[in-house]
Amino acid sequence: MESNPCLLLVVILVVSCSVVQSEAAGKRQSEALGHLYKAKYSMGNLSIDNSLFQAIQHVDTSRFHAQEGLKEKDRIESLPGQPKVEFSQYGGYVTVDESAGRALYYYFAEAQHSKESLPLLLWLNGGPGCSSLSYGAMQELGPFRVYSDGQALYKNRHSWNYAANVLFLESPAGVGFSYSNTTSDYKKSGDKMTAEDNYVFLVNWLERFPEYKDRDFYISGESYAGHYVPQLAHTILYHNNKAKKTIVNLKGILIGNAVINDETDSIGMYSYFGNHALISDEMVQKILKSCDFSPNATSQSDECNQAAEAAGKDTSYINIYNIYGPLCLREGTTANPKKPSLVDFDPCSDYYVYAYLNRPDVQEAIHANVTKLTHDWEPCSDIIPSWSDSPSTIIPLLQEFMANGLRVWLFSGDTDGRVPFTSTQYSINKMKLQVKTEWHPWYVKGEVGGYTQVYKGDLTFATVRGAGHQVPSYQPLRALSLVKHFLDGTPLPDTTRY
Numbered sequence: 001m002e003s004n005p006c007l008l009l010v011v012i013l014v015v016s017c018s019v020v021q022s023e024a025a026g027k028r029q030s031e032a033l034g035h036l037y038k039a040k041y042s043m044g045n046l047s048i049d050n051s052l053f054q055a056i057q058h059v060d061t062s063r064f065h066a067q068e069g070l071k072e073k074d075r076i077e078s079l080p081g082q083p084k085v086e087f088s089q090y091g092g093y094v095t096v097d098e099s100a101g102r103a104l105y106y107y108f109a110e111a112q113h114s115k116e117s118l119p120l121l122l123w124l125n126g127g128p129g130c131s132s133l134s135y136g137a138m139q140e141l142g143p144f145r146v147y148s149d150g151q152a153l154y155k156n157r158h159s160w161n162y163a164a165n166v167l168f169l170e171s172p173a174g175v176g177f178s179y180s181n182t183t184s185d186y187k188k189s190g191d192k193m194t195a196e197d198n199y200v201f202l203v204n205w206l207e208r209f210p211e212y213k214d215r216d217f218y219i220s221g222e223s224y225a226g227h228y229v230p231q232l233a234h235t236i237l238y239h240n241n242k243a244k245k246t247i248v249n250l251k252g253i254l255i256g257n258a259v260i261n262d263e264t265d266s267i268g269m270y271s272y273f274g275n276h277a278l279i280s281d282e283m284v285q286k287i288l289k290s291c292d293f294s295p296n297a298t299s300q301s302d303e304c305n306q307a308a309e310a311a312g313k314d315t316s317y318i319n320i321y322n323i324y325g326p327l328c329l330r331e332g333t334t335a336n337p338k339k340p341s342l343v344d345f346d347p348c349s350d351y352y353v354y355a356y357l358n359r360p361d362v363q364e365a366i367h368a369n370v371t372k373l374t375h376d377w378e379p380c381s382d383i384i385p386s387w388s389d390s391p392s393t394i395i396p397l398l399q400e401f402m403a404n405g406l407r408v409w410l411f412s413g414d415t416d417g418r419v420p421f422t423s424t425q426y427s428i429n430k431m432k433l434q435v436k437t438e439w440h441p442w443y444v445k446g447e448v449g450g451y452t453q454v455y456k457g458d459l460t461f462a463t464v465r466g467a468g469h470q471v472p473s474y475q476p477l478r479a480l481s482l483v484k485h486f487l488d489g490t491p492l493p494d495t496t497r498y
Helices: 005-018 029-041 133-140 183-188 191-208 225-243 262-275 281-290 302-314 349-357 360-365 395-403 421-430 476-488
Strands: 089-097 102-109 120-124 144-146 153-155 165-170 217-222 250-256 407-413 435-444 447-455 459-464
Touching: 089 191, 102 133, 102 191, 120 133, 120 225, 133 144, 133 165, 133 349, 144 349, 165 191, 191 225, 217 225, 217 476, 225 250, 225 395, 250 476, 262 281, 262 302, 262 421, 281 302, 349 360, 395 407, 407 421, 407 476, 421 459, 435 476, 447 476, 459 476
Parallel strands: 120 165, 120 217, 217 250, 250 407, 407 459
Antiparallel strands: 089 102, 102 165, 144 153, 435 447, 447 459
16 A cells, blocks of 8 residues: 555544543544544555455355344343333344354344334444444434433434334444454454455344345445445345345445545545635645545655645544534533433433443343453444555445446435545546436425435435434434435435425
């Protein structure tokens, strides 16, 4: 990997937005991506493979196991402090490598209604190294959120299990409750290993829950899951074709604020900063003129480094992941629960989830931490020391999916500055797709939910108005409307009747 010190400075400015937060609960999702880019582009670092993702051609069949009786053992009777619900919940471990003692933790919330007919939706958080239980399940699209005292849960009335049976996976091993008894596995973590383990998990999980084997299946996620989601989808397609049968009934993918192309992600971020008055127009022009963000860049000029550093200072004390939102200025939980709100997302929610999921009674109820890990559960892993491979672009995989008739939707919270809508637009533009439905507002409850454009090949791009990087956290109603249309295969509505 060639060095790119300018992108190292990109990382510095992004990470700096979290300086006011304590490290008591470990890394945040808002920091994890920056750590990866720092490693990818630090001077002289050749350790991260950035070549295109290739099919995992052989998966050892000994990693697939009989799962009889394990489903009922995974049934969660009730989460501590949860309100009464009518749907079933499950949680537990699926072994993905018996010889290494490697197992991934999952949480599954069946649909609030019509579970027999609604599709199966897998959610993956990115990072890399961040927990889908922490973010997806407990702060974004899951059926519950955690009160500020860390003691009880309240309902998310816009949970995605109103639209699907939703499966959350903590991966790779070393993230959340997922683990390996072979600690050297953590040093091998990377995109390829994550994709293979996720695939082995999924095939085994479908054996444990055979009623979902033939169900329409979709993969969703956000941020660095812009790698995880397409790589798992590619692996599924490859092995379906290799077996000449449908092993997993994949129908489409949905990714929010997706990391899919390093070059356009970086250019789009600086363009967004300038367009939203975070840095000057002159600074944007200086960066774009003097910096080389291409994968083959070997060095950067002093002018580029100085400009990037100046941009970093300008954005140091705002949350780049939600540029108009507040920072968390008080670490930990509160003595008494604050009045919860689904409209105004609490920026300190990481602390509440951390406190809740580290309680022994919670871990027992959800069948987690059965091996008694030597570390706390964390929102983002502190025990994965490095990342072995991270392709510079995922665009070829998106093109493959369109050629194979898969539904592909990309969405962007429009107040996210880290992987902003401009980055996704620039990435889509590189595919040179013809427009099928021109740019227009889409609506929910009589208001503009965002804007959308549809391309030939069944690729839909949509913004979500007023949402940061974790779209369902900030705009849960609009996010639920979006996922319903995605799963139904219907266009986002262009009428205020919705």
